[in-house]
Amino acid sequence: xxxxxxxxxxxxxxxxxxxxxxxxxxxxxxxxxxxxxxxxxxxxxxxxxxxxxxxxxxxxxxxxxxxxxxxxxxxxxxxxxxxxxxxxxxxxxxxxxxxxxxxxxxxxxxxxxxxxxxxxxxxxxxxxxxxxxxxxxxxxxxxxxxxxxxxxxxxxxxxxxxxxxxxxxxxxxxxxxxxxxxxxxxxxxxxxxxxxxxxxxxxxxxxxxxxxxxxxxxxxxxxxxxxxxxxxxxxxxxxxxxxxxxxxxxxxxxxxxxxxxxxxxxxxxxxxxxxxxxxxxxxxxxxxxxxxxxxxxxxxxxxxxxxx
Ligand code: CP
Ligand code: NVA
Numbered sequence: 001x002x003x004x005x006x007x008x009x010x011x012x013x014x015x016x017x018x019x020x021x022x023x024x025x026x027x028x029x030x031x032x033x034x035x036x037x038x039x040x041x042x043x044x045x046x047x048x049x050x051x052x053x054x055x056x057x058x059x060x061x062x063x064x065x066x067x068x069x070x071x072x073x074x075x076x077x078x079x080x081x082x083x084x085x086x087x088x089x090x091x092x093x094x095x096x097x098x099x100x101x102x103x104x105x106x107x108x109x110x111x112x113x114x115x116x117x118x119x120x121x122x123x124x125x126x127x128x129x130x131x132x133x134x135x136x137x138x139x140x141x142x143x144x145x146x147x148x149x150x151x152x153x154x155x156x157x158x159x160x161x162x163x164x165x166x167x168x169x170x171x172x173x174x175x176x177x178x179x180x181x182x183x184x185x186x187x188x189x190x191x192x193x194x195x196x197x198x199x200x201x202x203x204x205x206x207x208x209x210x211x212x213x214x215x216x217x218x219x220x221x222x223x224x225x226x227x228x229x230x231x232x233x234x235x236x237x238x239x240x241x242x243x244x245x246x247x248x249x250x251x252x253x254x255x256x257x258x259x260x261x262x263x264x265x266x267x268x269x270x271x272x273x274x275x276x277x278x279x280x281x282x283x284x285x286x287x288x289x290x291x292x293x294x295x296x297x298x299x300x301x302x303x304x305x306x307x308x
Contacts (some may be wrong), residue, residue: 162190
């Protein structure tokens with residue numbers, strides 16, 4: 001019978017924290033939660049949410065996922081808690097993990113997230129850092145798996161900034177041995193350590209490609225994915241990045257170079273008409289809102305594994 005397998009690592013800070021078997025178990029559980037064929041409860045368990053950056057999808061999908069599991073969440077707004085005053089992470093983590101059964105944290109530095117995990121006695125989940133967005137990658141691969149029966153044959157092309165979303169896609173793609181092509185302007189390539197790690201993980205080598213040419217990257221691809229050009233915290237760079245990313249918009253012309261049955265993904269929120277046009281986001285090929293829904297199902301699955 002399908003059941004949540006306890007993760008070997010107690011935290012989910014990075015896609016590097018899980019094995020391929022664990023990812024497949026999470027995706028399988030998520031599909032069963034979505035189809036309502038699985039009913040797992042963690043009555044009275046509490047998930048603390050610490051968000052140093054804005055969020056709609058991640059915050060609400062964690063709240064609903066926890067509620068569906070029979071537990072609750074506490075929204076620990078840094079501005080109304082002592083976190084905003086600068087209480088040391090090691091003190092906050094030790095206290096909150098005595099109250100809560102897990103913590104989902106959205107912050108800037110991956111090292112701050114790691115500091116929380118080092119001092120927390122309960123599981124810590126990465127709800128987005130500047131380096132990674134691993135919960136997003138799980139939802140992305142769930143969406144891809146729903147669409148393509150043998151999803152390991154899929155070519156996934158990410159057009160845009162080599163940022164947190166791209167980094168987690170690369171690592172999850174490496175775990176699942178899926179071909180991932182990244183097309184970004186010069187100077188916006190993904191983190192070199194992430195690329196190195198991914199290349200070590202891939203069973204089939206040469207499945208990870210980074211190029212500065214979006215047209216060659218999308219040729220024959222089954223999935224086209226993009227994210228904002230300027231991430232949260234990069235507001236002052238917006239004019240420069242808008243200029244540097246000219247030619248990297250996913251529009252109908254670029255989509256026409258992909259496989260005819262290609263689907264379109266975006267983690268959202270989007271800057272419509274910058275990284276993606278209205279006609280593509282709202283097209284029949286778009287699975288962007290299914291992808292957003294799947295955030296909730298994979299997080300319900302992830303929480304089941306972490307709380308088991
Ligand atoms: N995709 C995503 O993480 O969205 P939010 O910033 O709204 O949580
Ligand atoms: N790269 C974006 C993702 C938002 C979900 C950011 O970090 O702002």
